[in-house]
Amino acid sequence: MEWYDFGIYGYLTVTMTTVFTQGLPEEWQLLAVMFGFAVSYLVRPIGGLVLGPLGDKVGRQKVLYVTMAMMAISTALIGLLPTAASIGGWALILLYVLKLVQGFSTGGEYAGATTYVAEFAPDKRRGFFGSFLDMGSYLGFAAGASVVAITTWLSTHFAGETAMHDFGWRIPFLTAIPLGIIAVYLRTRIPETPSFEDNQSEDEESIEKDTEDPYARLGLVGVIRHHWRALLIGIAIVAATNTAGYALTSYMPIYLEEQIGLHAASAAAVTVPVLVAMSLLLPLVGRWSDKVGRKPVYATAVGATVVLMVPAFLIMNTGSIAAVLIALCMVAIPTGLYVALSASALPALFPTASRFSGMGISYNFSVSLFGGTTPLVTQFLLQKTGLDIVPALYIMAFSVLAGVALLFMKESSQKPLMGSFPTVESKKEAIEIVKGQDADPNIDTTHMPFSDTTTSSDSAAVEPKGVEA
Template sequence: MGHVNVVSPKRIRPAIKGTAVGNFMEWYDFGIYGYLTVTMTSVFTDGLPEQWQLLAVMFGFAVSYLVRPIGGMVLGPLGDKIGRQKILYVTMAMMALSTALIGLLPTAAAVGGWALVLLYLLKLIQGFSTGGEYAGATTYIAEFSSDKRRGFFGSFLDMGSYIGFAAGATVVAVTTWILEAAVGPDAMADFGWRIPFLTAIPLGIIAVYLRTRIPETPAFEDNIDNETEQTVKDPDDPYARLSLLGVIRHHWRALLIGFAIVAATNTAGYALTSYMPVYLEEQIGMHSASAAAVTAPILVVMSLLLPLVGGWSDRVGRKPVYIAAVVSTLVLLVPAFLIMNTGSLPAVIIALAMVAVPTGLYVALSASALPALFPTASRYSGMGLSYNFAVSIFGGTTPLVTQFLLQQTNLNIVPALYIMVFAVIAGVALLFMTESSRRPLPGSFPTVESDEEAEALIRRHEQDPFFDTVGMPFTEEEKKEALATAR
């Protein structure tokens, strides 16, 4: 019963830094692409009918999500087999390279329709890599965090995401202001749009370097040690490493719960980030630089508050915080878009802050609640399936679908209604979700932050309501002992 992983905060910090940098890069690209969407219509859609030009560039955002499930299905099982760290290194390199290459693409004026084809190709490469990135990063950080503070530490992962988006938006805004003042109003469309994408080169080098320095997670190493000792693997054991079909067979309920929560989280998140630049420019009439400048501070403030929300979930539980996210979505979203459409700058800031409330409540829990739905041996695979299918179908398509619905209905609150539908679905899913706060991850040994905590846990484990030996990666003899103790 002495199997307790001790991961001190000193070891957790570099792990958080190494994983958060990947999310930063992923969302840095989203920020650049989102705030250059309108500018890039003139660069990549020359010759298309006017009513399709904006949608064509927005489709470039959506198309990357079409292959995310494929990336999850390929990279997830690999991450469960050879390790989280190795796959996260590969996904980081692919993301940084494809982002930088967008900045080198020829325009439609030079190669016609091939410009869009090449853009879509690079977005597909990004989508494949991100199919393994977030699933792997959340799995990694959840397994490296202590049970009592998994919500707090996990929230830093999504802090990196939204700060990355804000950084991308800021780079676009600063580049636009400088070039338009120095060169003229056509500078961004002529060549300036390339600069933000090319900044991914130095950032990518730093990010890849940090990824090479993160260790493997203790939970994965425990599980691999257990697999090595086992001569026969039981395909009917839900805690064993399973094929994708095995994951679906044994963990279909967790997959559906994760799918519903991810859909709600990302329709809100992508509406606030990737779709908001287009909405503010096209619907409210703001300049692209102003739209970026007004959104970035909201995202930074929300990001800085995520650890408070994550820490709160460690105390009160994940489910109560998720419920707060659902309720605030239903209460705040319609008023937010009504206020935004008054068009004044203070109204836009207030409205964005209102949209950020449920978004922050959702995303602060993603790296702690979602990986806890699956056992260690199949966690990367389970996250790869539930997260990527939900994001592909509903998250990444949010800008495209909401813009299309807006054009068809002329109803300014369509984005709010769209997000609210998924909040209701997530609310139903929460009825079937098991609380995971302060508990060991399924299929893992308990994780604490000091030897003293480990000794205390071993002494009182029989009285600890959060301590469950079922599914822990014991050897066969230790499993028999654990079952005997449970009886």
């Protein structure tokens, strides 16, 4: 649902420039609509700061229900906005307001969703199961692109070339209404994660007051004080992931229309098969990371970005559809390697009691400053420099930064999440985990949330109450 909206907005940016920026100087019109991306991302850290701690306190499921409802409503309302021809500059302001609501809700959405998926996924296959979250995200973007392409073709075919500017741009946004109803209903049916419930079994007051324990539930200051290294690592990796991701998705339709000269429908349609193929391959990358580790896959992503990005944009600028498809595939390779690990590697940086908060801070600050501003910044630099490969250089810079961060990142593949019991797929696996925990290098019982009657020193003699099948 989240990425469906971004897909719609990205592929309608040029169309919405005509609808919402009437009266502005021509050189500022496209940037004004693209600023809608930046606006939504500027408020995401606030959403993370508010919804992250709330998710650690009241539960992941409750916050995820609220964020989905906010996203669905605000997306549908964009489709009902009056145009600049009707109310002048107020149309653009109202668009920004709704993008702010979307940004706030998304500040808790991705952090909460990755936390939720990571805490339910079994330790030995967290990369595989976690990758389905981002597979859904990119398929959502592809669905948005498909709806825009179909709407553009049908409306212009039956109502003339100006149909998208007249009314057609509203249709994709209004489809958020039935999708939102389904999504919100599903969110009301999901259970809370066992990891959160295990941590809630401890005394609430002692958790909040024990600020010297990094595994306790902490306020924002405590999260920053105890987990600043993990926050910086997360920010660097998220910046690399999302500059590549948003270049491939949100910025690519603008680049293909404005720089390459493709028709709006063609710019939308040409990216769909690439996004679908990349999305379907993400579980394979996730499974690979379960076997070889998250860090080697991330390192491969860094290397692929440095090697492939400049040639990809050079090939793209030759202008043919075949060249564009080849170039998009080249950009999708490092992007897929990055995003497949997001839901498994990033939540593992933080302990259970502060995981939602840590993800909310690191992910949203990074996306706000670097990822979500990628379309705006790269388009601005492109206009100022006239250099076709500016987007490639921008993406590469953040990948190099992520490569440095990897040097300080701990491997989390095959291991229980910090502050949580092992998560397994069967009772048989649970029994084997308990029997072999003394010799298993991936098991550390020191900070698992045992009940008061079982201390960490004698934990090896009993079966942890929280081992979930």
